[in-house]
Amino acid sequence: ESRYAESYSDSLPDFVKLAEAYGWKGIRIERPDQLEDGIAAMLAHDGPVMVDCMVAKLANCFPMIPSGAAHTDMILQANEVSGTMDDEAKALV
Incomplete structure (x- = not known):
């Protein structure tokens, strides 16, 4: 129902550089063809x-x-999503 959740990218740090600042490896994946590598x-x-x-x-x-569900109610695949949220569920979002 077009209730999207995402991070506003313009306000976030460069996570690769942040990881490297801590001595970690930083990887950025921008396209589907980069995912496997x-x-x-x-x-x-x-x-x-x-x-x-x-x-x-x-x-x-x-x-x-x-939203409001337990980890045992996890949705694993897109085909498991159905219906619309009722007013009680919308209040939790």
């Missing part, structure tokens, strides 16, 4: 890694926990 680099690194993975504003990120 980014994940492989993260898993191959021996130490802490911060991954800044950009997604389209309209994209839903899964898995997700619906």
Whole structure:
């Protein structure tokens, strides 16, 4: 129902540089074709890694926990999302 949740990118730090400032590995993934290599680099690194993975504003990120729900109610795939929120659920958002 067009209730998007995201970070306002213009106000955020450069997470790759932030990670490097702490001596960690920083990885930025900006396009889908970079995802596999980014994940492989993260898993191959021996130490802490911060991954800044950009997604389209309209994209839903899964898995997700619906507002007000328990972790056992986690939605794993987009095809598990159905219906609309009632007024009680909207109040939790």
